[in-house]
Amino acid sequence: MTTSPSRAETGTLMPAPMAFLLSQLGFHAAQVFAERLMPLGLQPRHFGLLAHLAEGEGRSQQQLADALAIHRNVMVGLVDDMEGRGLVERRRHPSDRRAHAVFLTAPARALLAEARRIAAEYELELLTPLEDSDRTALMALLQRLARHAGLNPDIHPGLQTANHPRGARRVAESRA
Amino acid sequence: MTTSPSRAETGTLMPAPMAFLLSQLGFHAAQVFAERLMPLGLQPRHFGLLAHLAEGEGRSQQQLADALAIHRNVMVGLVDDMEGRGLVERRRHPSDRRAHAVFLTAPARALLAEARRIAAEYELELLTPLEDSDRTALMALLQRLARHAGLNPDIHPGLQTANHPRGARRVAESRA
């Protein structure tokens, strides 16, 4: 082979090196996290729902969907899945007979704890090359960017399933 | 409403605040970039291919697929699409009659220039809250993380289409 004049945009040639690097790292982190979660039978969206419920149970599916920016139609399947595995329970909503009140089960709490352990473990690996002062500095810088970008701490853009008035999503293909 | 004991994991409660924030920002940046590219009729993958070809034309589809970590089957459709829009040309490969040599067209160069302008513009917006010294520091920190994570400057994980022996991808759903 040896035909590799490749090794293109190594940073300097990119018009948006920071955005690209940020995006690369962000997708990579999400990918690794998802892989490590797999042995638990969980996907990031499951983790997101569990973590959110742990902060306050009894919410309706619509409330959960809004909070995580997942479409309610998708939330149905997500709750179906987790209820089938005995991780959440649908109970009667105290004030709205149309809605369900979603609760965690004991096994779900144990599973969430384990998932959090895995997340913390990966966090350490990811940050290995940085000393404490660097980590603090990086965190502060990223938070400033996140704040300016208007990011909501509860919402991960990778889990969004459109709808929520949040900007176009349609893709421009000129294929067929 | 006012029923929002929500506002959960605001950073301190997260087991992996840096990884989560990084991922949030990375997905957000990719999302905004994709939206801004849409008016040009381009998706990030189109931009990736154009940018890569601009660094060296005449490569085979397989070489391009390897370089960008896109599956060759997907590369076919991508090149089909772009060829149909007059952005790339498939010519005879000088040394391998099985392969095509892919080249950019003049309109593609103009389009790539415009896309780069858009990218540079977004980069500035994203980095608005940081002064120059902060930007330099952030860039350095992210590069250290990227290097440690083994990221390839040419490959964006969000464009990967599996196959390439790069680790599992299968998802564990226990639905049906």
Added chain:
DNA sequence: TATTGTTATACTCTATAACTATA
């Protein structure tokens, strides 16, 4: 009339495997 949960349908995207023509 609007909203919650649900379901059905169409559509997009991807994975996988196969095939051909070359190597």
Added chain:
DNA sequence: TATAGTTATAGAGTATAACAATA
């Protein structure tokens, strides 16, 4: 026998719209 490009098929995931029950 292996590889480049291509195509076909099936599957996962999503968007959209509709519906019944309730607000």
